[in-house]
Amino acid sequence: GSLAHADPSAEYPAILTALEGTVVARGPRGERTLGASELFETYLTTSLGPDEMLVEVRVPAMPEGAGFAFEEFSRRHGDFAIVGIAAMLVVQGERCMAARLVTAGAGPVPIRLRESEEILERDGCSTAAIEAAARRAGELVDPDTDIHASAAYRRNLTRVLTGRALRRAFARLGGR
Numbered sequence: 001g002s003l004a005h006a007d008p009s010a011e012y013p014a015i016l017t018a019l020e021g022t023v024v025a026r027g028p029r030g031e032r033t034l035g036a037s038e039l040f041e042t043y044l045t046t047s048l049g050p051d052e053m054l055v056e057v058r059v060p061a062m063p064e065g066a067g068f069a070f071e072e073f074s075r076r077h078g079d080f081a082i083v084g085i086a087a088m089l090v091v092q093g094e095r096c097m098a099a100r101l102v103t104a105g106a107g108p109v110p111i112r113l114r115e116s117e118e119i120l121e122r123d124g125c126s127t128a129a130i131e132a133a134a135r136r137a138g139e140l141v142d143p144d145t146d147i148h149a150s151a152a153y154r155r156n157l158t159r160v161l162t163g164r165a166l167r168r169a170f171a172r173l174g175g176r
Contacts (some may be wrong), residue, residue, distance in 0.1 A: 089170055
């Protein structure tokens with residue numbers, strides 16, 4: 001339901017994007033498999049036809065050396081997040097082999113923070129690299145202001161939550 005609803009503040013769309021999952025849509029013309037970037041088009045809008053429904057979600061197993069975390073902020077527990085961050089790191093030794101950072105609530109669809117990912121893949125998961133990636137994440141988003149939060153507040157939340165999510169993901173794989 002959450003994936004088909006495509007609320008950009010919801011957790012599942014960001015998590016599906018970060019974990020590079022796919023969905024299977026079924027309709028009268030058969031089945032088709034879609035990646036997250038193909039599914040989510042804009043606010044509350046997917047590429048599903050009016051005669052299609054999601055029947056399956058596929059999330060690949062995380063690779064060896066992977067850590068995942070999701071951080072979000074909402075005004076009240078259980079509310080949709082103002083901003084959320086899904087973070088996955090794959091680390092071998094001191095090297096960050098892969099990073100996935102995806103926002104919820106900072107745009108019309110889940111947003112991959114590719115420049116922040118590149119910082120980690122280049123510089124590793126040191127405290128300085130995590131801080132640089134988080135700082136860049138706050139600069140990369142261009143959120144709207146609405147009744148829940150200003151654009152500036154959402155950018156700041158993106159920065160803060162990216163740092164928290166990265167530290168938790170790193171800690172979960174035995175990081176310092």
